[in-house]
Amino acid sequence: MQDQDLMRSARFRKEREADWQRLEQLVMAAESRGLQYMDFAEARDLASLYRQATTSLAIAREISLDKALLGYLEALTARAYLCVYAPQERLGGLFQRFFSHGAPQAMRRSWPFILLGFLCMGLGALSGYLLYFESADWYYVFMPAELAGGRGPDATYEALRSVIYDQNPDSSGLGAFATYLFSHNTRIAIFVFGLGVFACAPAVVLTFYNGLMLGAFYALHVDRGLGPDIAGWLSIHGVTELSAICIACAGGLKLGTALMFPGDVSRITSLRLAGRDALKLALVAALMLLVAAFLEGFGRQLVQDIYMRFIIGWGIGALWLIWFLFAGREQK
Amino acid sequence: MIPRLRRKRKTERPSRNQLMPPEGVPLTMQIAGVGVRLGAQITDIAITTAALVCIMILLATLNITGPQTIVAIGALLFFLIRVPYYILAELAWNGQTLGKRIMKIKVVSHDGGPLTTHALVLRNMMKEAEVFLPGTLVLMLDASSPLGSLLAFGWIAICLFVPIFDRYRRRLGDMMAGTHVIHLPVPVLLKDLAREPRVMTRDKKGFVFLSHQLDHYGAFELQTLEGLLRAQETRPSGNILAERDKTIAAIVEKIRKKIGYASPVPPADRVKFLQAFYKAQREHLEQRQLFGDRRENKHYAQNGEDA
Numbered sequence: 001m002q003d004q005d006l007m008r009s010a011r012f013r014k015e016r017e018a019d020w021q022r023l024e025q026l027v028m029a030a031e032s033r034g035l036q037y038m039d040f041a042e043a044r045d046l047a048s049l050y051r052q053a054t055t056s057l058a059i060a061r062e063i064s065l066d067k068a069l070l071g072y073l074e075a076l077t078a079r080a081y082l083c084v085y086a087p088q089e090r091l092g093g094l095f096q097r098f099f100s101h102g103a104p105q106a107m108r109r110s111w112p113f114i115l116l117g118f119l120c121m122g123l124g125a126l127s128g129y130l131l132y133f134e135s136a137d138w139y140y141v142f143m144p145a146e147l148a149g150g151r152g153p154d155a156t157y158e159a160l161r162s163v164i165y166d167q168n169p170d171s172s173g174l175g176a177f178a179t180y181l182f183s184h185n186t187r188i189a190i191f192v193f194g195l196g197v198f199a200c201a202p203a204v205v206l207t208f209y210n211g212l213m214l215g216a217f218y219a220l221h222v223d224r225g226l227g228p229d230i231a232g233w234l235s236i237h238g239v240t241e242l243s244a245i246c247i248a249c250a251g252g253l254k255l256g257t258a259l260m261f262p263g264d265v266s267r268i269t270s271l272r273l274a275g276r277d278a279l280k281l282a283l284v285a286a287l288m289l290l291v292a293a294f295l296e297g298f299g300r301q302l303v304q305d306i307y308m309r310f311i312i313g314w315g316i317g318a319l320w321l322i323w324f325l326f327a328g329r330e331q332k
Numbered sequence: 333m334i335p336r337l338r339r340k341r342k343t344e345r346p347s348r349n350q351l352m353p354p355e356g357v358p359l360t361m362q363i364a365g366v367g368v369r370l371g372a373q374i375t376d377i378a379i380t381t382a383a384l385v386c387i388m389i390l391l392a393t394l395n396i397t398g399p400q401t402i403v404a405i406g407a408l409l410f411f412l413i414r415v416p417y418y419i420l421a422e423l424a425w426n427g428q429t430l431g432k433r434i435m436k437i438k439v440v441s442h443d444g445g446p447l448t449t450h451a452l453v454l455r456n457m458m459k460e461a462e463v464f465l466p467g468t469l470v471l472m473l474d475a476s477s478p479l480g481s482l483l484a485f486g487w488i489a490i491c492l493f494v495p496i497f498d499r500y501r502r503r504l505g506d507m508m509a510g511t512h513v514i515h516l517p518v519p520v521l522l523k524d525l526a527r528e529p530r531v532m533t534r535d536k537k538g539f540v541f542l543s544h545q546l547d548h549y550g551a552f553e554l555q556t557l558e559g560l561l562r563a564q565e566t567r568p569s570g571n572i573l574a575e576r577d578k579t580i581a582a583i584v585e586k587i588r589k590k591i592g593y594a595s596p597v598p599p600a601d602r603v604k605f606l607q608a609f610y611k612a613q614r615e616h617l618e619q620r621q622l623f624g625d626r627r628e629n630k631h632y633a634q635n636g637e638d639a
Contacts (some may be wrong), residue, residue: 272508
């Protein structure tokens with residue numbers, strides 16, 4: 001059959017059909033083998049044939065009424081598009097970028113929110129501390145019974161001291177590590193971050209409440225003359241862990257403010273933009289909780305000396321601070 | 333008046349299945365529904381749980397852990413398996429986990445750009461808050477705390493209703509990451525009906541259609557006829573074949589009456605008549621389209637008057 005006998009759209013298809021089939025083969029190869037394992041020539045052809053196919057599709061929509069052709073071209077260009085625009089990132093580079101400048105830069109960008117997070121926690125702790133000295137009954141209001149573990153205003157000095165310095169033989173190592181990670185504070189951190197979306201209030205309230213518990217707990221021990229001891233016991237992992245909660249709170253606040261005050265963009269766009277930094281804050285908080293879990297699971301039982309506990313706790317805190325402040329600075 | 337307004341607004345919005353790549357030619361990708369995504373999610377949970385069970389059995393045989401911490405360690409391991417699994421699988425397979433591969437669905441960037449690592453990490457971290465936390469909450473429910481049950485119920489309801497009511501079936505994590513999930517399109521190239529050799533009747537004359545005879549139908553009718561002709565390539569047996577012949581005869585009669593085709597079509601030539609009519613009609617409509625006269629269906633004339 002002669003070409004000139006064919007109608008325009010059939011000629012159009014006949015001229016390009018071979019290219020489309022070649023593109024189809026390349027797409028299948030790229031999907032099964034992965035783009036990075038293809039030859040140079042194949043990868044080059046894939047990109048240029050994909051662009052030709054998009055043009056063909058645009059023309060076919062105008063000149064052809066062949067449903068089979070339109071359907072095929074739609075599907076083929078869509079598949080090729082997914083191949084050509086696949087993420088091309090190496091895992092190592094990803095981690096390196098996160099640690100070397102992604103995370104610390106995000107931390108520095110969101111310092112007002114982090115300050116707010118620490119403020120919530122600090123004010124909570126202060127009020128908890130003062131309220132305990134006003135009336136010890138407040139302790140029962142703030143502290144859930146299962147978290148206190150028998151440590152209340154009616155506990156004796158010896159009982160409190162034994163918790164701080166005695167080893168717990170049945171919960172050390174891996175078991176304690178795991179129990180810890182699913183303990184109260186991790187859950188608080190997740191809630192504080194996730195609930196920040198709902199207009200910030202849950203994040204602020206939860207962080208403040210966590211501070212109240214901390215303050216009342218600390219005041220109880222100060223009341224018994226165990227102030228420095230409990231500070232040491234708390235700081236070996238608490239410096240990292242409580243900072244993690246504050247940072248998670250900062251991430252939640254960031255999302256909440258983005259939703260409440262979107263500025264010139266739509267709320268969803270604003271949430272997406274804020275999500276870039278908030279996600280990094282959440283990942284930093286998760287990392288810190290993991291480190292805190294190690295410290296709690298292994299360090300707290302091994303290190304019994306109060307000064308050693310202070311040094312490890314605040315030393316690691318200082319390392320975090322150095323990372324946040326100095327990593328990933330641009331050369332001016 | 334009101335239905336009219338509503339219809340007008342609907343046609344103004346671009347179809348939800350369209351995605352604009354950087355090349356500027358909108359591509360059609362079917363949005364995946366809540367059901368198929370739930371299926372993929374359940375498959376993924378089954379896969380990760382299987383991995384967890386294997387490791388737990390290993391740990392139990394090695395006797396490393398005490399019985400009182402085994403639950404905590406299991407929860408920790410499940411967490412440590414699933415979080416990297418979703419992120420790495422979607423990174424490595426370009427927006428597909430194993431469950432999504434089985435269901436043939438895929439994550440794409442909502443604005444048509446490439447999928448970024450940030451988007452994949454974010455949407456899978458939000459999965460923790462949207463799927464797994466409420467899931468565990470349900471598992472840990474007890475009748476003694478009605479407030480907790482109510483909260484868990486509310487949370488799950490929100491997480492489920494957000495994708496159901498969203499136009500693109502996005503869950504919260506998708507919205508924040510700027511992604512949505514599509515069905516993977518399958519390219520199948522069927523042969524071009526217009527490239528069949530010239531249709532000959534028994535008396536070697538062929539069917540001839542005049543231009544006014546081709547003004548009755550639009551693209552919709554043409555493509556329906558195309559579907560019918562493609563179905564003719566299969567050869568069913570007995571009863572179905574007789575049924576099909578009857579349908580063909582009815583269609584041929586209907587077309588003849590509509591377009592005023594005078595000479596009768598012998599039974600043996602009915603399919604050939606339809607093929608010839610398809611070709612002539614398509615050529616005519618495509619030509620009209622080139623001149624800017626796009627005929628969606630047979631009501632094109634009334635629509636034109638309306639506008």
